[in-house]
Amino acid sequence: MSDGQPSPADQGRIVVSGLTKQYRTVRAVDNLSFTVQPGRVTGFLGPNGAGKTTTLRMLLNLVTPTEGTATISGTRYADLAQPLRHVGAVLEASSAHKGRTGINHLRVICAAAGLPKQRADEALAMVGLTPAANRKFKGYSLGMKQRLGIAAAMLGDPRVLILDEPANGLDPEGIRWMRGFLKGLAHQGKTVLVSSHLLSEMQLLADDVVIIAAGRLIRQGPVAEVLGSMTQSARVRVRTPQAEALVTALKELSATVEPDGQGALLVAGVDAPAVGRAALAAQIELHELTPERPDLERVFLDLTAGKADIR
Template sequence: MIEAQRLTKRYPDATAVDGVSFTIRPGIVTGFLGPNGAGKSTTMRMIMGLDRPTAGTVTVNGTSYARFRAPLGEVGALLDAKAVHRGRSAENHLLSLAATHGIARRRVHDVIEATGLSTVARKRVGTFSLGMGQRLGIAAALLGDPQTLILDEPVNGLDPEGVLWVRTLLRGLAAEGRTVFLSSHLMSEMALTADHLVILGRGRVIVDAPTREVVGRAQKAAVQVTTPMGAELERVLLRHPGVSVVVIDRGILEVTGIDAPRIAAAASVEGIVLHGLAPVHVSLEEAYMQLTADAVEYRSSSDLTDRVDSTDPARPDPSGPVSHDRTTGGSR
């Protein structure tokens, strides 16, 4: 279990984490989300004792990370897959970590096999692809057979087979009663992997709830209607006050302001054939975008073609220099 109480990290020019409190429980996968600059990486670094909090506390199983005598057996972490000696082989990297904790050589071979590194175990890490580097980072996190795992973007660079492997691995570890805490920008994957979500915005917790509840909060009160008589149905429904109709595709309408039974009744009265009525489901990505709309620190500008029009004399000459927004900031 990971517990943060009023966790705060201030820098001279900014507050990266501002009074964050949460509990990451064992037995489930908890996803950690937020826009770039929201404070996710800083929070993970404070959990791991790499950054000292300005205020507040964070513990793993009731103890601060710095107090663990054999931390690899308590917490496995992947915060930066590139933080490896590039001249070492994958096997020697893991053996050096194992030696610091008296971990048996057999365990090193086990995690190499489990993470799919057997064929490259004796190759230098500097020759690895991004995906193989991620697998090595996960192998290091698993080395001490810890009860708690903290993974920052573990599927970054992995192919579809690798992504599925990570998903299956993490859900399996959670099913064993372990604490699994991971961040990712891949919303579709997080929706399949995480049971619970903690979402940060501008250094503060804006959501701490089960994944289904997060999606449910953003659910549209809309009905998707399939009919070969779309134009006729649209005219009928728009007679009702407060109803709006959007044509999604030929024969498919998205209707708001009226529920499915009333749509069916109105269509029946007018002799309109319906092939289907279904609620419109919101994805985790859509829910996330709604929840963090006011918390995005690094926002891209609109398309340059929208901002620079050669037919408008009040606008700059498109052949001249164009200044770009700064959009490259990362999470602190």
């Protein structure tokens, strides 16, 4: 919109359309399109060099696209009036003057952005850093710097939060805190876009995923839907003292069988009932028969295999 105010119909929605970035001989992002909906946590996933950070930087007007558009609430970031009130972003661990305290760092940002001074205290409390408010930045751990960066992003109470690898430097308790914090923001109707390599954590955190490789879209959608689309990757874990006989019986069903290295067999191409029937017909004793559904890490590796762009 020309006045820099987001349209109510688009409030909080991120739309990337035909986005491309060419650096001389390297196409970092290639005709990329996806949508991030409000009220949900969206995981932005891809191998190293996939173009995730470049995409986020184009979204935040830090890099100029070669082609295509990226909008937040129907408006380019550069055209938003009071952008800190619309979008909070952390693309790397917070940086600040090493001699400045955490609370003073946030107060400086508030003053520059025309935000009430008390927002610094509120944001610091929101991320659990109140006890460290008067500690100097040089004494902050990497995890504390991550929290301080998120506090800075939340100063304007934005509708949209964009984070690049926010769990870096966090211990398990910090990661669990981060999960609850981001889920809580989404529950409030905010839009949360998170880039991360921690795929097991993203399966717990994200409602939707956008998976890219070599700058191109590979898959997008709700996590459950993306996992469900890979049913061909489902396997059955079997333990038996008659492994050779079971392998012979399953080959007649055109199943693929391989050892898991821990004394069990992994069977693909047939479901658990079929394995059970084959074992019963061959009078094979089973000690375990467990269906294994693909998790996000396995689906990610299957979808991006051979598509990573080594730069």
